[in-house]
Amino acid sequence: MKYSNQFAIRSFKHNPLVATLFGASILGFSPTSIAQDNVLPAVSVDASRTSQIGVAESANAGFVTQEQLEARTVYRAGETLEAMPGLIVSQHSGEGKANQFYLRGFNLDHGTDLRTSVDGMLVNQRSHGHGQGWTDLNFLIPELANRLDYKKGPYYASEGDFASAGAVSVLYPNRLDQGLASIGIGQNGYRRTLLMDAPKAGNGNLLYALELFHNDGPFTNPDDYRKLNGVLRYSEGTTANGFNVTAMAYRGNWNATDQIPRRAVESGLIGRFDAIDPTDGGNARRYSLSSAWRQSTASGSTNVNAYVIRNELDLYSNFTYFDVDPVNGDQFNQRDKRTTTGMNASHTWPTRMFGRESDNTIGLQLQNDNIFNGLFGTAARQRLSTTRADHIVESSAGIYFENNTRWTDTFRTVAGLREDFYRFNINSDNPANSGKANDSIASPKLSLIFGPWAKTEYYFNIGSGFHSNDARGTTITIDPASGEAADRVPPLVRSKGAELGIRTEIIPGLQSSFSVYQLDFDSELVFVGDAGTTEAGRPSRRLGFEFNNYYKPTDWLTIDADLAFARARFRGFDPTGRHIPGAVEGVASVALAVNNIGPYFGALQLRYFGPRPLIEDNSVRSKSTATLNGRIGYKINKKTRIELEGFNLTNRKDSAIDYYYASRLTNEPVGTSTDDIHFHPIESRSFRVTLNMNF
Template identity: 30%
Template sequence: MKILKSIVLLFISTTTFAHLGSIVGKVIDAQTKLPIKGANVSLVGNSRGVITDESGFFQINNLSAAPYKVEVSFMGYVVQNQIVNVKEDEAVTIEFLLKSAEFSLEEVKVSAANPQHQQVISGLDIKLRTINNSQEVLRIIPGLVIGQHAGGGKAEQIFLRGFDIDHGTDIRLTADGVPINMVSQAHGQGYADAHFIIPELIDGVDFKKGLYDADKGNFSTAGWANFRTKKVLEQNFAKIEVGQFNTYRLVGAANILPKKAQEQNQNTYLAGEYNYSDAYFDAPQNFNRLNLLGKYHGHISKNTSLTFTASTFWSKWNASGQIPDRSVESGLIGFFGAIDPNEGGKTSRTNANAEFLTLTKRNHVWKNQIFYSNYNFELFSNFTFFLEDPINGDQIKQAEGRNLWGYNSNYSIAHGLRSKQATLNIGVNYRQDLTQNSELSHTKNRTEILERLKLGNVNEANAGIYIDETIQLSPKLSLTAGFRFDYFNNQYLDKLQNNTTFKAHESIASPKLNLYYTKNNHLQFYLNFGKGFHSNDTRAVVEKSGLEILPAAYGSDLGTIWKPFPKMVINAAYWYLWMNQEFVYVGDAGVVEPSGQSKRSGFDLSMRYQLSKNLFFDADINYAKPRAIGEMEGQNYLPLAVKLTSTGGFTLKSNKGFSGSLRYRYVGDRPANEDNSIVAKGYFVSDALLNYTKNRYSIGLSVQNIFNTKWKETQFATESRLLNEISPVNEIHFTPGTPFNAKLSFSVSF
């Protein structure tokens, strides 16, 4: 902390220059009165400019005394200009109230100032694409593929940048800054269940692929995403959905404070969601999910705002699990059948999250966050059927109760570094996880425990500090350099070994470097370097099995953001990632298997194009070549790691009348084992959405798999034995993807 303090004093000492002035201001949504993050602020006819931060604040320093024309632009808003007279040794304060406008890609500009925090593609997608269900929450990240393989209540399996991320080992997911990933979870490290997010309440998604941000720590090797929910509810709404397979959904939200309070920037709303579905499997899922949320946003002082969110989530379901190819080919069961009809589970999560945002007297921005979650999980699975126990079967139970809390703080200083515009960020993160009775047991029919394999309590703490500095070295060149330090303390109380406590601890330093060359507001090149890590399961690392606690990863991206035409945006990147140790969590055995070093390389290509006033086209193509290091050629494939994926489609966007989309998802064939002798087959699936809106009412039709393609959503190379089989068989086990699935919706706003 002494070092950080010295650095801060050094940077602050360079910010004052005689006879120079500055412009400080805020950009606000005229309707909601909320700050606008990511707006472009530029001095017309001058190379200077900045991007607004989370508080909508901006600051341009070291300006000679003169009049300046300040222009503010942001996607979906009318461009505004103000003339500002800057005086010597003074800071001029201004405010912009932006009004909504028809969305156009012509408005998108590539910024030379602080591009590290500019979210071009994510900003476009959240404006254009309708998030129709909880799975779409994750699919909005370009190149990310998900698969559900144990009923609608279980977290999805995630694939990104040549990773089989399982349920979240190498992507950091948060909701309003609250961690979604669960460390040392009963079903696997990093388990990320995002189903407590109500899709209609999502206001934005910030994401980045790669490990180049100093404020992002554990799990961010392949990338990170933060889902921001609405601070203010523009309109009350109620919505009902009815679909095939006995599917129902009710969702609604309403402001509870009077208009007078809202006019004084005090807002509170309540929201709820209920889901039920039997799904398309032969054995009904009896899937139930309930979400409740309340949020307050307002000013508790002139310069400090408070956002407080409380939510609770509950889900229960049955599952058909993963079935072997041979069981379908022999006619033992159908394509949507089950071997063990007693799979399924239940889970719940209650969250409390308080965020304080302060603009200090020196025009510094200080964000503080305190969060708490109570989490419960119970899952019954059977991956191998009768391989280990030919009489009772191999069903397992994984369960835990968890209390999670933490604190995040970030202090941001916009300043001048000699004659350069710069921004300094300093922050701390703390997270504590305490589990009760983390369990792995061999069970029968969900009711009888045959053998306890694992039972104990996890106590895991992670403290991190970081610093980064963004400097606009020239009108076209900017640099962001960052450094992060993390410390982990792992403890496990083993209740099967006389309540013995095992301990381990480790720390890791992660430097980051990002360079951006912006030729003009239509073309930018970037080069990113960084070191990151993912943590390993506490229960594994305390056993001193040779497994690293914090295996490091090193990555780089070389890319461009390009607008070849006014209404087209292209983002392309070549990337490389090296990992010091891969690991595979074998849930049914309760062990982590290290599998050595690995490397991945590939390219990402995203294109967004506005065909007409209301019609848009988007496409993402992502290729990866993942390989194990030190293994023979042909024996070095990383099982289930995706190689080629593509998503895209057409979107018709209109606030009145007809709107909708036609989208596709493609995943290529990929190796299911190390020598590619077993192949997980790819698929191509298309979905459609059509809405009609008039006044305050809207009716919609959504169809998944419009061509009724038979496809396998998740696949694994698993050794299993069916009842009465003499010897086990190693082959593809899969969960079928949805057939043609239509759903009607009706909503009203008031």
């Protein structure tokens, strides 16, 4: 067999297993299932992590297998992404709302600059009614995650919009070794039922999964989050030569306890888990149809996937309470309905360049969003006024070329060039804000990889990336809220990054990587807490380091330990200050997984993210946040196991997120507002019991 991708070129002739496993990964197949035709294996948490020496393009690119994902404890579906080293997933509202993300010195809000895909479908929603890059992962079923791939920095030609801080991809399998029936109950109204299997059907397999979910959380006004979630997939063939067709459907409804002012809690006006406006909340819908086709021969490999997604969101929020409208309150409704169509295609073929083994990849990515969104003033979810309503058609095309060449046994390069084209067409209820805009951007990439020497490899990465701005900002002339003149924003904003890294396996059982990086943006995307929108801000720079470790000292214990720090600043002088509000600085996590000690298994996870500036002059800062989660399980027999999960075991009273802005409460004078820290508390200690039965 002749391998036609970069991983095979870099796998070394003395390590054919690595070549075989990673030869399929560029096509989106799991290394753990390559011999099983993309099968999700029976649950096990004792697998070692596959070596990345001779494989990875940087010190911060890798993957997490299904076995390793299964060993982690997650409170909400989006926390599955925390398997990516250095990433923190949080929440500042009701459970049905998109998560908050922290990575590499960014408060990524609901997904800006973290490109996220599930089964090849982009999750980030452009020009969204609540925030640019809105990433709602509530439709994700963690038990179906066959593998999680991650990359950090703007160094990868296949990654486009939103990928400057990082990119993460979750893959679902085509088949299952066994069916699974799971029933869970817990405190705070937690109920969950999951049924999934993949029986034979005709010439292929019909995978199905159905999830029913409910959770109230510890809040005085219960979240009452109700989720109905389903996946149906038909597939034929193998991972290298085959296809699948997949339908997904998700519906969620919830109440929300948004961030609350610290002064109200400290004065005794409300409790820590109380709400100022108990009518906040929302509902979301997501329906998708997708297909993937793959073909691999001795002369090359081709991968194509296409999808259509229908997303709907109806969100009610009140961040300033009674500041703008002392009578009705400041609640607002953000609505977003869109149909997204997209296609990703790539072809990789082997060649020889200057007598050296080389792979070339050419790719095409197309996307179109047909969007109807609006911002409305409401009271108790009843509409009072219209701030703005828009119809947006946003189209893009990205093409890229990448060359991977091994020049010597200890030196290889990955060089790429990407070009993206965008077109915005905005039809606003105010004709002054309607119009069209076009833009394009070129993004060169280069990675130099040296080694291995003594099971150690060295990396130098440099590249340019970008994020798109909200389409409405590209044609705006009048602020719809104030009626004053408004400045337009550029459609596409460039990022530039550079990184030095090292990866080593010199100590048996221990895989470690260390890197230092710099990342510049021509314009920072900043979330405005009192408006519920994301705005384009000043140019920024981040300097940081990351230290990641995976250690398997015995066959019954694995340890993940990650540490990251970033210094984030606006560039250039401004009297307001240079600190970026909400930019995370220090992040650390330690995860232990135990198995193969008779019928028992378990896990323990500690995560920490440190204080953050909440205002540009750094005069107001948040406190640090730490949580300790864990679980213990017992295997009743080969088909049945029971698990007890615990969250926030030390019952800390920390914040999931903090903002600093002005608001007014009903007991405060009309016409005045108070600057204050507004926080969303982490959930109190709680426990869940789950019975899992394979069939």
